[in-house]
Amino acid sequence: MWSRKEAETIRRALQGWQQQGELTPEQVQRLEQGLEERRFDWLKLARYSFYVAVASLVLAVASVLVDQRVIDWITAMFNAPVLARALALTLLGIGLLAVGLWRRGDGARPYQVEALFLGSVLAFSGALAYLGDYLHPDSDSWRWYLLAATLLYLLMGLTLRSLLIWGIALLSLMLWLCVHSVEVAGWEGLWFGMNLPLRLALLGGLIALAGQAMEGRAPALAPLTRHFGWLSVLGFLWLVSIFGNHGNWDHWADVPQWQLWPWALGAMLVCLGAIWAGIRWSIPALRLYGLLFLILHLYSRYFEQLWDSLHKGVLFAIAGLGFWLLGTQAERIWSRQRDNTEGL
Template sequence: MLFLTSAKAATVRAALDHWAGQGLLAPDEAARLSATITVQTVDWRRLSRYAFWAAVACLIVSLGALAEDSRVMALLVRLFTFGPAQRFLGFALAAGAFFAYGVYRHRARPQTAFRNEAILFLGVVATAASLVNLGLWLDSGKGRDDLLFLLASLIYGAIALGLRSVLVWVFTLIALACWMVAFTGIVSGWENYYLGLNWPLRFVLFSAAIVALAVPMARGARLAAFSRPTLSLGLLYLFLSLWLLSIFGNYGDLEEWRTVSQLGMIPWSVLFAAVAVAAIWIGVRRDDGMLRGYGLIFLGLNIYTRFFEVFWTSLHKGIFFALLGVSLWLLGTRAEKLWTLGRGR
């Protein structure tokens, strides 16, 4: 018996009918296969995923709420007086326990994938807490938080590759981005520029490296599962950075930025549009919905950002919002037609 949502069941049955009509599948066999499909009125798989994430979020919120309760904290302080070293050790042991239990469940019960990932996420949180306390314990006044983020990315990366956990791999890339911010900030004395690059331009180069990393990962059998998440997060970093770059350019000082004419931002806007169009083109050629989606969304964001920049002060607000409303109406109409066409197919 095959359990599918109503939309997927309709698609599979339509395919079976088509193959039977083309003579590629015997009618009796098509009817037999169609009878094995059971429509699920509730997507239990998705519900399971969301329920586990909601449970983990509630646990974290509850810990935060307890930390805000002065009476609870006073009681804990009376019972236990821990320094950063003890807290580091306690959280490190907790992280090790979560990861060990996650490894056990990963091997013993691989079918409970969402529960296993939720347990690993608790290990990720405990690891972050342990590293924060490690920083407090070893703080020499130099503020080398970049080393903690680098250590976090190495720990998460090793666990993600060992367990083939996409969730932990995502946190590896997030920790790596935090390391880049901390490292370039520290070595530049937290100035606006590092090697002549402001923050958005630094992130453009960093995210381009993440996107480039996803390409060879897709060719390796062990790393193939991490390729798409790496590409997705890299594209998100890249397009958000390009969007900020199209607004502020390579300027780190707001006073300097205010003296620059709008024409000075055109090259960055063109670069933003060119990367979005390239993503759409590659997505169309490779039938990659993720690339097409990123390209279309951020190309539209680029156009509407330029619309606000150029016409916000020059047009009457009534005309401005009328044009904005008409354009959004046309966009919604076109999207609705494409959705209806796709649904019909």
């Protein structure tokens, strides 16, 4: 089954091969008869239906909450012992997980399954929070509960092969490193000689390497892991190119601009390395990320060097002209690729 757009692309390709003598008219006719168009995208309808369903449920909950009887029931539930609330949420999470696995069996409800898995994750998170409240931890111990939740998400993502849960796990891992290192070193302190953007960039690099290693064992999760790692490395290195490896804001404000150039140069070299690797191993996404962040670096250096010395109108006019030229060139490349595709 093909969508209408896909079927049209195939027909144009068949006509092009016929004009080049690669196929006979009879072969083209036979192949075109085998094209079966998908008249309606039911999967897209399912996705948007779940979006509307979630919004409707939120409105339903908001409407029900104005009922005094419901308010009294919720109050009684939250006045229950903390351990009972943790147990109730655990049972709810297990139930949602079981229903999700059952629905996944027929393979026909991917968005419903992901929604059930997400509900299970939220229920387990609430149970863990209530368990922590029951054990009365001090403020410094909450980072270990966050680590426990992160490990739970990682385990669930790997076991269920769920992209949604795996993405939440990677974000939680970033958050845990941020919270843990700030608890140890403070917001303006260096942790193992690194400020916050630099340590997050290092974690992003480790995640990218993990994504590469997962290709054979968890191929469904490997692409998301690599993309998350690449974007984390390039994004946080861009912040490092602006702030250097300084944690103290006052110290950073007093540092001459030229002392930050080694960090900016190193970050731009990483972008060039990403572009080279994307070309060398035919990875379009990595090549695109490297190019976009290299452009962002160049414009960042442009504003850094000329913000005080150039009139703001001229500054933004030059920046706008540069983006105009960049957009024109990108449009020209896109038009050339489209013409080449249609000429097949």
